[in-house]
Structure formats: C-alpha cells, structure tokens
Amino acid sequence: MGPVLAGVLQLLALIGALALVYVPVGGYMARVYSSDRHLRVEKWIYKAIGANPDAEMTWPAYLRGVLAFSAVGVLFLYLLQRLQGILPGSLGFSSVDPAQSFNTAVSFVTNTNWQSYYGEQTMGHVVQTAGLAVQNFVSAAVGMAVAVALVRGFARSRTGELGNFWSDLVRGTLRILVPGAVVAAVILVACGAIQNFSGIHEVGQFVGGSQQWNGGAVASQEAIKELGTNGGGYFNANSAHPFENPTPFTNLFEIFLILVIPFSLTRTFGLMVGSVKQGYAILATMFTIWLGFVALMMWTEFAHRGPALQAAGGAMEGKEVRFGIGGSSIFAVSTTLTSTGAVDSFHSSFTGLGGGITMLGMMLGEIAPGGTGSGLYGMLIMAVIAVFIAGLMVGRTPEYLGKKIGAREMKLAAAYILVTPALVLVFSAASMALPTPPHSMLNPGAHGFSEVLYAFTSASNNNGSAFAGLNANTDWYNTMTGLAMLFGRFLPMVFVLALAGSLAGQKPVPVTAGTLRTEKPLFTGLLVGAILIITGLTYFPALALGPLAEGLA
Amino acid sequence: MNNSVTNTARLLGASLRALLVLxxxxxxxxxxxxxxxxxxxxxxxxxxxxxxxxxxVVGSSLIGQQGYGLKYFQPRPANGLGVNSVNTQYKLVLSGATNLSADSKVLLKQVEDAKAKVVKDNSVPGYAVKPSDIPADAVTSSGSGLDPAISPQYAGLQVHRVAARNGLSVAAVEKLVKDHTEGRTLGFIGEPQVNVLELNIALKDLVAEQ
Known part of the structure; x- marks a missing residue:
C-alpha cells in the first residue's frame, strides 16, 4: 500500500468514527443544555458561586457573565505565572516576565493557546495543571455556552432570555468536557503519553551519560487540549512530541478529539431549534469545506514543491516518520479549520501552498467545523449573511429559522465578520511598517511576511498555531498578539450575544412558499460560496504577498 | 453609579469563586x-x-537520541533541537523543528549536506548508495527533533555499513532490521517505521553474542 492510499484510508476511518458518534454526542449535548435538573455536585458548585442556575439572563447579563469570568481568568493566570518563582511544585522555575505572562494568560483564556514560551523550560507543574489546563476546560466551556445562547436565540420567541451563563459554563465543563477528557487521557496513556509528577530527572542515554527530561501531567493536558480545541502544548514541539502524541493511532485519535465536539454541535443545534435537518445543512457546509481543504493539503504535500523539499525527495521537514505526510496533512487542516492550533508537524516547513491552506483555514473564521462553540456561532453568523445575500437576490426580506434578518441583525453579523480581518490586516501591516518587528522573522522574503501574517491570523482567530520561526517572545509581539487575541475573542462574542438577544425577542415568521429552504443542499452550496467569496475578497491581497508568492515561485 | 459598582464587584466575586471551584x-x-x-x-x-x-536505563523507546557512532544505525537529523535559555540550573532538551521554509536556502543546504553525508557514510566496498535511493526522512529534521523512528528504507540503506563495521553478515543485519520494522497500525494508520534505539540495542546484543 502506498502512502497516498494509506492517507485516504485514514481519512475515511476518521470520517466513519465521527459519523458513528455524531447522533449520540450531539443528542447528549442537547440534553445537557436543555435539562431542568441539576446534579448534586453542580448544586454545590452553584452555592459556592452564589448564583441561581435557574435565573434566565438577557443578553447583556449573559455577556457580563462571560466577560467577568474571562477577566478574572486572565488575572488569575497572569498572577500564577508572575508568582511561579515562589510557588511550590514549580520545579524551581523562575517567574515568567510580565509581557509573556500577559500574552500567555490572554492566550489560554481566549481559547487561542498561542505560545511565545517553550513549555519545557518555562512552566512548572502548578502553572501547567492548575493554570493552563484549567483554562483549556473553561475557555472551551465558555465558547460552547455562547454558541448555545445563540441557538436559544433562534429557538425562543418573544423573550429576551438566553439561559443562564453559570449553568451553561458548569454543565459544559462537568458533563461534557471532564468525562470526555478522562476517557481520552487514559487512552493516550495506554498508548504511551506520559502522566506523572516526576519533574525534571536524569535519564541515561545509549551512548553513555544522561539527559535531563521533563516529566509532567501530559496526557491529562493533551486530552483536553484537543477536545476543547485549545492547542497549547506541554512541550514546545506540541503534538509532534512523542510524549504528547506517541503513535500513529494517537495521532488519528487526537484529530478525532479535535473534531468531535465542533461537528456534533450541529446536531445539538438542530435538536434545539426543532429541526435536525437544519443541523445537517450546517454540518454539510462544514464538512464540504473541511474535506476540500484536506484533499488540497494532501495533494500539495505529497507533490512536495519547493527547492528544499524537491532536493529531499519528500515533504518530511518538520514531520514525524510515524505520522507520515497523510496523517500530518489531516492534522494540519483539522487544527487550523478549528480554533485548535495544536500541531503534529510544523506548518512553516510545509510547501508554500500547504502553508497557505493552513492560513486560509483560519481566515475563514475557523467555522468548518471551528472551535468548540465558536465554530457553530461563527458558522451561524455566516448563515445569516448567506440568507441575507439570497434575500437581496430575490427582493424578499430575509429570514432564517423563522426569524427576520432585519437591519439590526445584519449590522451585528457584519460587525462580527469585520472584526478579525481588521485585526489581522492592521496588526500585520503595522508589524511590517515599523522598524524592529520585522527582525523577528526567521526566513527572508515572502515566507518571512507569511510568518507575521500567520501570527496575527492565528492570534485574531484564536487558533494558536504558528509559523514558528518567528521570534514572538518580544514585547511587541507579546503585547500585540495579546491584544489581537482579546479583541478577536470577545468583540465577536458581544455581537453574537446581541444578535441572540435580538432574535429571541422576535416573534416567529411563519414558513411560506416564498421562504428560503435553509435545510436544503442548495442553501449549503450558497453558504459555502458565501464563505469562500467573503474570505477570498478580504484576504486575497495579503495571501498573494505571502504563501501564494512562495507557492507559485 | 454606586449600584453598578456594587453589581460589578458582586459579579467579579462570583466569577472568582467559579474559577476557584473549577x-x-x-x-x-x-x-x-x-x-x-x-x-x-x-x-x-x-x-x-x-x-x-x-x-x-538507556533512554525511552519514544524519544530519539543523537550521537550514535557509525557502528550503529543513525537517526534522522535534528537541526531544530535546542537547549534551554532560562532556568539554566537545568540542562534541558528543547524539542522543536527548524521551521525553515520549503524555499529556504539554509534548508536546501542542510538537505544537500545531509544527503552527501548519507552517501559517503553508507557506501562501503561492494555497495554504493545512489542519492536517488535516499528517502526524505534521512535528510530532513522531524517536527519534534526527537523522532524515535526512521523509515525502513533509511534503515535498509544503512545495513551494509553497519554489517561491515560490526563484522556481521549483511543477511544477519537485514534480518535485524526486518524484525524491528513496525508496519502501519491496522495496516493503514501512519507509516512503517523502525525504532532506532531499540534496533541499536538489539544490534549491540547481537555483536556481543558473536
């Protein structure tokens, strides 16, 4: 069997596994967010928080909960890093400096997990497990909570109520992420991922002498890193490191973990709005784009254009033998079409076009299938825009899921899709125009520009992967990518929740012969087209300067 | 005003308690x-x-090592590995890739140099390595710099050298490589691989037996 066929079979196996769990996982998540009952431990947690989980919130109240919880999260994680030098259980590692602490705190709270630090030399046990891993859980739960609030906006009528943030946060963490992560972590350890608290210790070498290695709670972090589409590696090499991703099977399993919640949430959405077919239409859109990107990536990586890769006889630079080109290509696309940013191979050494595909994946807004929660709400915003475009074509007031898309709804959707491009392009342009930031580039020419463009695309879209040649641990990049992550996470959430509130307040429009059937393949086609055209028009000039210039040279 | 300050403080307090519990x-x-x-x-x-x-203890079966002499099977290059620059009371291996681009002149030179070295090291009397026979993994650095494996092709290409340097028959070393070649999981997941450390341990044992 050749590597191309093996790659295709891995892809099919992955699709089969995702299809198998789609109905049960999607249905389970719908029940979690719709149930009236609280578990005993949850009741205890609500008491500790001092919140009434049954109190319905309007969109401003829901948003205040999101922002307050995230602000406290940033501050807590910042202080944890700043105090690492005096915290026990930190391997004697010194405190992290202010700019890097700010960047990392924002990075993990915003579900980005951009890393301007080297995991193995910077973060001790306490920061890793009680700081970074905690945000891996709760930032994902916040994303799902906002998505569910938007879905309720579509599902409910004549009310401003979107649910209770605390209840959604706690349930998402306790009932979805923790059980999933426990199972996944044990499977990863069974395959060789490490899970210990032995700290830094000497290990003998074959040629004599010894090396110093990090021990740590790696598997438990790896599990939620993928399941919560986080992406922050315990080690610098992230999921290329054998202790994080030891075998070909774990590689496929980790891709599965990345994709399972974002894809299955379309089922949750369908159930909550009362039509699983609407969920299928969204799923089909996500799946079409994802599959198309995987096919393109495999094609360009197996073709290995580029002088150094031609000389080597294959695109193996930055890739592990055990995963090969097929497994690495599927991982690279899945991590950048979600908000994950974990890497099992280094995108900077991909072919020029391959690197461009990873960038374009993020530029689509990470909606195919996107991050936990953020993928669904991002895609629903695009659906609103697609419905609007269709409405313009036939001269009819657009509506989606029984709700009118009026001026207010369109303004919010338009604001949503303008935020990240504005951040990406302004910050990238500023970095190129100023005298010192370009010094951080490792490679010259078009690829150097790609490194900067990639950094701000990754930060603004809360991805976290990198063309890692860029030296991002400077005050400029720590601060500016930090701001890009903050604005790129929370401004869109403001617009999503405002839209949800506006939709929930409407009375439903009856379906008539003139209603656009958004559960049909025609709409899926329209939606895919709208996504590609909007993104293409926004980013084509920047892509032409970077990956396209390199790939077509 | 006072009311909103109180409300904000209450909300932040609730957030902090939620964060601590979680x-x-x-x-x-x-x-x-x-x-x-x-x-x-x-x-x-x-x-x-x-x-x-x-x-x-001679290492981990999951972590590739560098520095084997030419008596032994060679691992992949690891030009992206680093050493720690902070917390220097430890001497840590920093995993990582080169991040050099496909059109990088530096990477092109690394690949060409590695290729020349593979040809030179592995061509022994009666067995000449052709550059076109060299698989890509032999001349590129992995993502982690700690790749424990090489492709069966790269292992096969080293057989004659290893046999000559250890006074073993080519057939015996070929068998050793074959025994340590792991196919794709379930026949289609990942790529075939040979674990360098395990292979070299077995090689050392074989030499000791002779």
Missing part, C-alpha cells in the same frame, strides 16, 4: 485522578517508556 475540579482533582489511574494501570508508559540495556 480549578479545584479540573486543575487538581482531574490531573491527579488521571495520574492515579495511569500509574496503576500503565506504570511504565506513564513514566516515559524507559528501556534498559545491560542493567541501566
């Missing part, structure tokens, strides 16, 4: 519980899959 759950109980299960059920794996030879 930290205990996901940042303390969860990792400790997983560690407990891992240490009980998969002790060796949870601790890094260390392997012993001659009664001492």
């Amino acid at each position: 930290t205990v759950l996901t940042g303390v109980i969860y990792p400790l519980a997983v560690t407990g299960v891992a240490q009980a059920l998969f002790t060796n794996k949870a601790n890094g899959s260390e392997i012993k030879a001659d009664g001492r």
